[in-house]
Amino acid sequence: MDPTPTGTTQTPTRTRPGVGVSGSARPRLAGHVRLTFCRTRQRKVLLHPETVVVLNGSGAAILELCDGRHTVAEIMTELGARYQTVPEDEVRQFLTRLIVRRWVELSDG
Amino acid sequence: MDSPLGLLAELTYRCPLACPYCSNPLNLADYQDELTTDEWLRVLTEAEDMGVLQCHLSGGEPLLRRDLAELVTHAHALGLYTNLITSALGFSRPRAERLRAAGLDHVQISIQADEPTVSDRIAGIPSFRRKIEAMAVVKELGWPLTMNVVLHRHNIDRIADVLALAEEVGADRVELANTQYYGWAWRNRAALLPSRAQLEAAEAVVRATGERLRDRMDIIYVIPDYYSRYPKPCMGGWASRQLTVTPNGDVLPCPAAQSLPLPRASVREDQLKRIWAEAPVMTAFRGTDWMPEPCRSCPRREVDFGGCRCQAFLLTGDAARTDPVCYLSRDHDLVARAVEAANADSRDDGLPLVPRPHRPGLPPVARPRPDRPVGGGRPS
Numbered sequence: 001m002d003p004t005p006t007g008t009t010q011t012p013t014r015t016r017p018g019v020g021v022s023g024s025a026r027p028r029l030a031g032h033v034r035l036t037f038c039r040t041r042q043r044k045v046l047l048h049p050e051t052v053v054v055l056n057g058s059g060a061a062i063l064e065l066c067d068g069r070h071t072v073a074e075i076m077t078e079l080g081a082r083y084q085t086v087p088e089d090e091v092r093q094f095l096t097r098l099i100v101r102r103w104v105e106l107s108d109g
Numbered sequence: 110m111d112s113p114l115g116l117l118a119e120l121t122y123r124c125p126l127a128c129p130y131c132s133n134p135l136n137l138a139d140y141q142d143e144l145t146t147d148e149w150l151r152v153l154t155e156a157e158d159m160g161v162l163q164c165h166l167s168g169g170e171p172l173l174r175r176d177l178a179e180l181v182t183h184a185h186a187l188g189l190y191t192n193l194i195t196s197a198l199g200f201s202r203p204r205a206e207r208l209r210a211a212g213l214d215h216v217q218i219s220i221q222a223d224e225p226t227v228s229d230r231i232a233g234i235p236s237f238r239r240k241i242e243a244m245a246v247v248k249e250l251g252w253p254l255t256m257n258v259v260l261h262r263h264n265i266d267r268i269a270d271v272l273a274l275a276e277e278v279g280a281d282r283v284e285l286a287n288t289q290y291y292g293w294a295w296r297n298r299a300a301l302l303p304s305r306a307q308l309e310a311a312e313a314v315v316r317a318t319g320e321r322l323r324d325r326m327d328i329i330y331v332i333p334d335y336y337s338r339y340p341k342p343c344m345g346g347w348a349s350r351q352l353t354v355t356p357n358g359d360v361l362p363c364p365a366a367q368s369l370p371l372p373r374a375s376v377r378e379d380q381l382k383r384i385w386a387e388a389p390v391m392t393a394f395r396g397t398d399w400m401p402e403p404c405r406s407c408p409r410r411e412v413d414f415g416g417c418r419c420q421a422f423l424l425t426g427d428a429a430r431t432d433p434v435c436y437l438s439r440d441h442d443l444v445a446r447a448v449e450a451a452n453a454d455s456r457d458d459g460l461p462l463v464p465r466p467h468r469p470g471l472p473p474v475a476r477p478r479p480d481r482p483v484g485g486g487r488p489s
């Protein structure tokens with residue numbers, strides 16, 4: 001067999017300073033990524049071939065809206081209705097991190 | 110103790126390939142009594158019940174199990190993310206369509222080099238073209254594709270061409286995995302370990318290509334730990350996040366751990382959940398209490414967890430020692446000497462590679478190095 005994940009991986013330089021997430025972009029999960037609920041942990045999780053991300057409440061709320069239909073601006077509005085404060089910068093940073101890892105894709109509105 | 114996130118289901122150790130870097134155990138004959146379909150279905154159910162989210166279907170060659178689609182169907186119904194780790198031999202179009210319908214999420218196909226002659230020599234069987242065809246089927250049926258290449262002395266110089274091939278076949282991810290020295294790779298270490306100059310050249314190519322392709326392809330580079338200052342954080346810590354079930358039902362924290370002198374734990378004799386929580390094979394090195402110095406007082410003890418227990422055992426005969434890869438290990442000279450030999454001007458270029466047998470019981474036969482022409486047996 002081939003080696004399996006042993007926590008030994010390094011990803012080459014991945015900083016992409018120029019990535020901007022415009023309000024009209026429509027994010028969606030990449031094809032190889034699945035958002036699901038973990039019964040044992042009672043949390044939403046993001047699954048990827050080699051990785052599991054256990055999400056906090058707001059992370060899960062953002063990703064549920066990454067359906068290719070909502071724009072980033074609409075996601076902010078939606079979150080604003082659910083949470084008292086929505087730090088827009090943080091939402092954009094969260095999305096940017098996932099885009100850089102190619103777990104979320106953008107199509108322009 | 111946390112719940113495990115991933116299950117590595119080693120469905121069989123039978124394999125049509127005979128790669129000399131294989132990490133399967135040397136005593137393949139001890140794993141012939143494979144779990145039945147019903148036993149695997151129960152393992153999957155128990156794994157999901159204890160919090161496992163990902164199921165890696167591996168081997169050997171998992172496609173040799175006729176019940177593979179049935180196992181995928183069950184894992185998918187349980188909500189597991191299913192990942193097939195395959196040589197692609199046996200990945201026919203009808204078989205692929207059945208697996209797609211069963212809900213398989215992701216396919217990882219290994220290839221041994223960027224072109225048929227070298228790839229087939231390393232694999233020990235004509236297979237390159239079938240692998241390329243299988244990669245096309247994966248893409249056509251809409252799966253994400255990971256191309257996996259195990260790197261060693263006989264193919265690492267071809268890394269630019271390997272990456273070009275990954276681009277050509279449309280891989281979403283390419284895993285460039287420097288050989289980890291367990292099982293057959295351990296036996297072939299002297300012939301497989303690359304030189305420092307080879308690694309430096311390869312890493313420069315990986316960096317440049319990673320930058321160029323960053324929007325299209327993930328490049329995962331598994332570090333050559335013999336050349337590292339610190340050991341790898343193996344499995345994210347012993348029995349911390351992953352568990353392995355071998356073809357005969359043994360439960361292990363990692364696929365290399367069957368070599369350690371710890372009592373067996375089998376799904377045929379106990380529940381997975383209890384094994385994970387209580388079996389000595391799981392508890393022996395969990396956490397940090399087992400650590401000797403210099404790990405015990407090291408600020409990195411929860412970064413790399415003392416490195417790899419199996420590597421410590423293979424190199425020193427004691428699984429509880431610091432991984433000798435670490436420059437702080439008292440046994441570091443064991444690694445340093447292997448590295449020195451790989452870089453010596455006087456190194457013997459004719460070191461034989463012992464292929465792993467396809468099936469247990471076949472005596473291994475040394476064959477010439479893959480980068481040296483062989484008479485006859487030309488790949489198709």
